[in-house]
Amino acid sequence: MxxxxxxxxxxxxxxxxxxxxxxxxxxxxxxxxxxxxxxxxxxxxxxxxxxxxxxxxxxxxxxxxxxxxxxxxxxxxxxxxxxxxxxxxxxxxxxxxxxxxxxxxxxxxxxxxxxxxxxxxxxxxxxxxxxxxxxxxxxxxxxxxxxxxxxxxxxxxxxxxxxxxxxRVILIPGMDAEARIDALMKQHGLPPGGFIHLHPASRWLFKCWPAEKFAALCDALAARGWPLVLTAAPEAKEKALVAEILARRAVLSAPTFDFSGQLTLKELAALTARARLFVGVDSAPMHIAAAMGTPTVAIFGPSGDKEWGPWNVAHRVVASRHHPCRPCGQDGCEGSKVSACLTELPVSEVLAACEELLK
Known part of the structure; x- marks a missing residue:
């Protein structure tokens, strides 16, 4: 021993x-x-x-x-x-x-x-x-x-x-990141706590919710008067997903800002700390939002939400109740890079989770 x-x-x-x-x-x-x-x-x-x-x-x-x-x-x-x-x-x-x-x-x-x-x-x-x-x-x-x-x-x-x-998970953005985000928010007229931060992408696209569903969610939140900020990593696939979401938008009743590829990880942390709500998939930005204390809606597909869900923060996990195979830990159904438990997840369930936390 x-x-x-x-x-x-x-x-x-x-x-x-x-x-x-x-x-x-x-x-x-x-x-x-x-x-x-x-x-x-x-x-x-x-x-x-x-x-x-x-x-x-x-x-x-x-x-x-x-x-x-x-x-x-x-x-x-x-x-x-x-x-x-x-x-x-x-x-x-x-x-x-x-x-x-x-x-x-x-x-x-x-x-x-x-x-x-x-x-x-x-x-x-x-x-x-x-x-x-x-x-x-x-x-x-x-x-x-x-x-x-x-x-x-x-x-x-x-x-x-x-x-x-x-x-508690501690993440400190630092003074430079805080100053950059303060200036960016002032430039775009975004008040602290007065916008919703959405990060739809992950480096693994089989963890992502379809663009058309994220677009519908954005429309529903904007129709309720919430300014939206979308972010993504500098990678081409992630920026393309955000571009597709914005192209599919039907309602522009509230301002929407695209900061995809423009922020460092520290700046992303400073931004999400100022949001009223974070919405994203199983990815590092979701963990960052939780670490910053921002109420978090996390959309889960093949990965395990009990192991990897938002930690020590007000949150809602939205995952399919109709796919007993999840969490399978696979890169899409049978290696297809497409996860049915995500593609079939209704917009209404994610919106309901957002509304619960926004109350």
Whole structure:
């Protein structure tokens, strides 16, 4: 039976989350809970560079280290140089504890190279993995359990029970993002709390609600007098989805603004914090809206809403009640990239969820 870390003696810890934006954001409570339990401990994090805005400015964070996924495109020599530079930086921190929050094999190698006294990771297959860490937690918890709680299981495996106040997902936009959004809202005459923010797209289009249905929802909300702000990532497919929604609009009874591809992730957070309501699909912007405390309507298809739904915020999840196969976790029905549980989801159900939260 492995011993638990002496929290009072912890000097430095490294939290590793090498996943996508939403995954990294939902790992933020691990930082808060560990800092609360060991306030003297310096807590660092290691993430992919493009996901760094999800943790940047976190009050529990001392240093944020990043891996650029583009290193491998620079040639072998440049990649090895960057990898060695990162490893040297991490070694110089002399971590007592490494918390690895995924089954990425790099975590096992890092622990062997950094040699912390304690290390924890999801339980996974293979003797190399099993011999790399001192403590383990279940890699997959119950499907009715939220991902935030699964991440916090890493601390429970170390004998630390997170407090309720530490389970909040913290995201800080920063002064530059706040100033940019204040100026943008002033330019377009948008009052705080006086508009609805819609983010219809996801990097995985099989998670998206059809454009014609989103357009009908926009018409219904605009007919009720709500100004609308639509956003999307700079990717061509996401911007094309928003363009199609706007092209299908029939009612223009309230102002509609398209900020697709114009905002950074920090600016997106600052914008959604000022909205009366957020409407979107299972995507990082939905998690961002929840982290900012904005009432959230989340449209779910093949992914599990119990695991990935809005966390710790007033919300409504809208998902098909007529498809017992969901959540299947598949990229569309039989790999088609089209999810019937989304294409057949009525506008009326999403509108009803919006109206409940707008009350």
């Amino acid at each position: 492995p011993s638990f870390p002496d929290l009072a003696g912890l000097r430095r810890a490294l939290v590793v989350k090498l996943r996508h934006h939403g995954d990294v954001l939902l790992a933020a409570p691990v930082l808060s809970a560990l800092k609360h339990a060991a306030p003297q401990c310096e807590i660092d994090a290691l993430v992919y560079r493009d996901t760094a805005p999800m943790l940047d400015f976190h009050p529990a964070l001392t240093q944020l280290h990043t891996i650029d996924r583009n290193w491998k495109r620079l040639g072998l020599a440049a990649q090895l140089t960057n990898e060695w530079r990162l490893l040297s930086t991490l070694r110089a921190r002399h971590y007592d504890l490494v918390i690895h929050l995924s089954v990425h094999r790099r975590g096992a190698w890092l622990v062997r190279l950094l040699q912390p006294r304690w290390s924890v990771a999801p339980r996974y297959r293979g003797s190399f993995w099993a011999k790399s860490f001192t403590h383990f937690y279940p890699a997959q918890s119950h499907p009715e359990r939220h991902t935030v709680e699964t991440n916090l299981d890493s601390l429970r495996a170390l004998g630390l029970e997170p407090k309720a106040e530490d389970k």
